[in-house]
Amino acid sequence: MTIADLQSSPDTRKISIDKVGVKGIQYPIVVEDRRNGQQTTVADLNIYVELPHHKRGTHMSRFIEILNRYHQDSIIQQLESFLIELKDNLKASASYVDLSFPYFISKKAPVSKISSLLSYDCFFNASYKDILNLWIGVKVPVTTLCPCSKEISERGAHNQRSEITISVRYSEFVWLEELVDIAERTASCEIYPLLKRVDEKYVTEKAYNNPKFVEDIVREITIQLDKDLRIQEFFVESENFESIHNHNAYAMISRVKPE
Numbered sequence: 400m401t402i403a404d405l406q407s408s409p410d411t412r413k414i415s416i417d418k419v420g421v422k423g424i425q426y427p428i429v430v431e432d433r434r435n436g437q438q439t440t441v442a443d444l445n446i447y448v449e450l451p452h453h454k455r456g457t458h459m460s461r462f463i464e465i466l467n468r469y470h471q472d473s474i475i476q477q478l479e480s481f482l483i484e485l486k487d488n489l490k491a492s493a494s495y496v497d498l499s500f501p502y503f504i505s506k507k508a509p510v511s512k513i514s515s516l517l518s519y520d521c522f523f524n525a526s527y528k529d530i531l532n533l534w535i536g537v538k539v540p541v542t543t544l545c546p547c548s549k550e551i552s553e554r555g556a557h558n559q560r561s562e563i564t565i566s567v568r569y570s571e572f573v574w575l576e577e578l579v580d581i582a583e584r585t586a587s588c589e590i591y592p593l594l595k596r597v598d599e600k601y602v603t604e605k606a607y608n609n610p611k612f613v614e615d616i617v618r619e620i621t622i623q624l625d626k627d628l629r630i631q632e633f634f635v636e637s638e639n640f641e642s643i644h645n646h647n648a649y650a651m652i653s654r655v656k657p658e
Contacts, residue, residue, distance in 0.1 A: 406456035413452045418495060420447035421462045428474045428500065430521075433576045437473065442500035443574045448491035461488055461561060465631055474498065475523060475535070482527035493528040502537075502575055508591050508598040509605075515593040521575050522566075536566030536634075541586030542602065543639055546610035557643050558606055561586065564636040571629040585619045587611045613637040613650040620653050 419445060424444040432438040446462045469481045478496065479588045486494040499522040507514050514623040525531065543559050549556035564580040567573060583589035588606040591598065616637040624633045639648040 406458050409453055410455040415452040416450040418447035419450045419457050420445070420495075421459055424463070424466070426466065428498065430500070430502065431473060431475060431574070433574045434505070438502065440500045440502060442474075442498045445495075445497040446485070447495040448485060448489045449493040450491065455491055457491075461485075475533075478523065478525045478533060479527065479531040480589070482531065483523060486527055493526060495526045496523075497525075498523045503649035504526055504576065504579065506591055508594055508603045510597040511594055511595040513595065515591075517590065517592045519575075519579055524566075532568070534566050534568050535573065535575065535578075536564065537575055537582065538588045539563045539565070539579050539586075541583060542588040542590060543607050543613070543616070543637075544587040544606040544610045546615075548643075550609050555605060556610065558587065559639050559642040560590075561613075561616075561637065561639045563620070564634075564638075565620065565624075565629045566634040567624065568631045568632040570631055573627075573629055581620055581623055585611075585616050585623075606644070613639055613648045617650045617652045621654065625654070625656075 422445040422533065424446070426442055426444055426625040427439060428442045429437050429439055444466070448457060450457055462485070465481065465485050468484075469477050482494040482496060485491075485496075499520065501518045502521040503516045503518055505514050505518050519540075522536045522538075524536075539562065541563055542558055543561040544556050544558040563586065565578045565582055567578065587609045588602045591602065594602065617635045620635045620637075621633075624630050624635070632653075634651070634653045636651045637649070641647055
């Protein structure tokens, strides 16, 4: 019995598709861990290829078949091979993969020194046409305190939870922990998963003594990334989930460094 292969049948509409594939795959992966060597986590993956105008569809099952051969390796070191195999197997001109995953870092409270784990949302975005194009990024929760509120108020100042996103394309390896560290050092104060009273006093006073606008944060991070010769291109966002407004404050800078 012959089973029809409709995906491979010709299409006469002469419209190519930029990305076609599968989204929302949950899969175990291994990523590089600066302190412990490796860390196992679970990623949400989106995998695509370009589809030429003369083909009706792609073979979705092959995305999962190929992924199954790579998940036990350190995924960031295998992305190029994975994308080349995907591209060749599906006879596509380009292939793409997006991975987002929680990444855990052990942090000590600033005064009590009690250790606990904090989760950071991290991501890789990779594509392959003629060469590998890889971006890595982090979303870092922080505290910011409003400089204006501190300046105009007789007592106190409003602060809020904020999120800093840093995404970079590099020529030499950059650790996720390095990007987290840049974000946390730039904020009014970093976030800790566990605080005793002595720690809460410390973070409250540190934030009060270090007020930052979203504009301050993206500019200061830009200065640091501009100095890093490994980084070729970057994207920085800062968003405050405002405590006294029903809207968020936001700033963004992107840069492509000259060759």
